[in-house]
Amino acid sequence: MITLTELADSDHPHFARDLFESAFPETERPDFEDLEERPKNFHFMVATNEDDPVGILTYWTFEEFVYVEHFAIDEELRNMGFGKAVFLQFMLMHDKQVVMEVELPHDEVSENRIEFYASMGLCSNPFDYYQPSYHGDETKVPMQIMSKLELDDDEFEEMRKILYKEVYKVEGV
Numbered sequence: 001m002i003t004l005t006e007l008a009d010s011d012h013p014h015f016a017r018d019l020f021e022s023a024f025p026e027t028e029r030p031d032f033e034d035l036e037e038r039p040k041n042f043h044f045m046v047a048t049n050e051d052d053p054v055g056i057l058t059y060w061t062f063e064e065f066v067y068v069e070h071f072a073i074d075e076e077l078r079n080m081g082f083g084k085a086v087f088l089q090f091m092l093m094h095d096k097q098v099v100m101e102v103e104l105p106h107d108e109v110s111e112n113r114i115e116f117y118a119s120m121g122l123c124s125n126p127f128d129y130y131q132p133s134y135h136g137d138e139t140k141v142p143m144q145i146m147s148k149l150e151l152d153d154d155e156f157e158e159m160r161k162i163l164y165k166e167v168y169k170v171e172g173v
Helices: 013-023 032-037 082-093 108-119 153-167
Strands: 002-006 042-049 052-061 065-073 097-103 129-131 141-147
Touching: 002 082, 013 032, 013 042, 013 052, 013 065, 042 082, 052 082, 065 082, 065 153, 082 108, 097 108, 108 141
Parallel strands: 065 097
Antiparallel strands: 002 042, 042 052, 052 065, 097 141, 129 141
């Protein structure tokens, strides 16, 4: 059975940190130490299967939506159904709009990732979007927004403003 536990309450903090730092390039994640300073609407979850760690999922709760910031399954456990089980468990926990950034399709891995989230019920949105830098430099990463329900222009713009201000600490980008 899949369980999602807050990192602070987890028995697997080293697993969580190792997976967080190995699964995401430095440009696509904050420093692990900085996560403790985030507000109460940020959650770092460790996914376990019968107390064995299998993955991580970080997310933010906002009034209108939940934003999945990072999701990864241990590399040795991929393609065994854990990703689907963890993500479905997460989706069951949240009845409001769910949004997330994914890499643009540029290779087989990124295409498979988009297909995976589509199979979980998320749809791609046709808006240009750039993930601002986590490290205060000018680096912007082109991404695509996927969501449980398709976003209209106003919803997308409001979501983008909230993410830029609350997650990335930039305004007017």
